Amino acid sequence: MFTGLIEEQGVIKSLTHEGSNLHIEIKANVVLEDVALGDSIAVDGACQTVVKITDDSFVVTAIDETLKLTNFNAFVIGTKVNLERCLKPSDRLGGHIVQGHVDALAELKSVTDEDGSYVLEFKIPQQLSKYIIYKGSIAVNGISLTVAAVNDDSFKVCIIPKTWEMTNLADLKLGDQVNIEPDQIAKYVESLLDYNGCVVKRNTQSEGLNI
Numbered sequence: 001m002f003t004g005l006i007e008e009q010g011v012i013k014s015l016t017h018e019g020s021n022l023h024i025e026i027k028a029n030v031v032l033e034d035v036a037l038g039d040s041i042a043v044d045g046a047c048q049t050v051v052k053i054t055d056d057s058f059v060v061t062a063i064d065e066t067l068k069l070t071n072f073n074a075f076v077i078g079t080k081v082n083l084e085r086c087l088k089p090s091d092r093l094g095g096h097i098v099q100g101h102v103d104a105l106a107e108l109k110s111v112t113d114e115d116g117s118y119v120l121e122f123k124i125p126q127q128l129s130k131y132i133i134y135k136g137s138i139a140v141n142g143i144s145l146t147v148a149a150v151n152d153d154s155f156k157v158c159i160i161p162k163t164w165e166m167t168n169l170a171d172l173k174l175g176d177q178v179n180i181e182p183d184q185i186a187k188y189v190e191s192l193l194d195y196n197g198c199v200v201k202r203n204t205q206s207e208g209l210n211i
Contacts, residue, residue: 001087002042002098004137004144006167007031010043012079013057020064022072024048027057031083040086040100044168045142045179046070047086047100070102071141071177080168082142096137096144099184104128105177106140109154118159119148120169124180126153130190131182139181143167 010028017023024043031041035058039050046069048060062072075081106122122140124132132138132150139145140157149156164170172178 004098004139005094006082009080010083022062025059042084042100042142044081046102098139102179106180108176121156123154131186137183141178
C-alpha cells in the first residue's frame with residue numbers, strides 16, 4: 001500500500017527481456033536506504049517487487065499483465081520514473097490510499113501554465129470515468145492528485161510547483177501515456193450497488209453521481 005507521495009525520481013538503467021517478462025533496473029538513491037529483497041516499490045504507480053539490489057540500483061520484474069496495463073513498454077534507458085516505498089503502519093497518510101494496481105493508461109491531452117502551477121488534462125477510456133469524481137483522489141504515475149474537473153472521456157488535475165519539480169510530469173509531452181489508478185473506494189461502492197440492483201448515473205451539473 002502507498003500514499004501517492006513520490007519520494008524521488010529514479011532513472012532506467014537497463015532493460016532485459018526474458019520470455020514475456022521484462023527485468024527493469026532502476027538507478028535510485030532514497031528508496032535504497034532500507035530496501036530489502038521482496039520489498040514493494042511503486043514504479044510510476046505500479047506496485048513492483050524488488051528482486052535484486054546493487055549499490056546504486058534495484059531490479060524489478062514486470063510480468064506480461066503489467067506490461068499490458070502500464071506505460072512500462074515505453075521505457076528506454078534514461079527514462080525518469082516516480083518511486084515510492086510501501087507505507088509503514090507508523091507513517092502519516094499524506095496523500096490517499098494507493099494500492100499500486102494500475103487500471104488503465106491515460107493520454108496527456110493538454111498542459112496549461114497557470115503562472116507557476118500547471119493544469120493537465122488527460123484523456124481516459126470512457127469506462128474509467130465512472131470511478132472519477134470532482135474533488136476526488138486519483139493516482140497519476142503514482143502521484144496522489146485531486147481531480148479538478150471530469151467528464152465522460154477526460155479529467156483535469158492541478159499541479160503545484162513542488163510536484164512539478166519532484167515528479168516526471170514535467171517530462172511529459174502531448175500524447176504521452178500515464179498510469180492511472182482511481183480511488184479504490186469507488187469500485188467497492190459500485191460493487192455493492194450493483195449487488196443490490198441500484199443504477200448509478202453521472203450528474204453532469206454537479207460532477208457527482210445520481211443513484
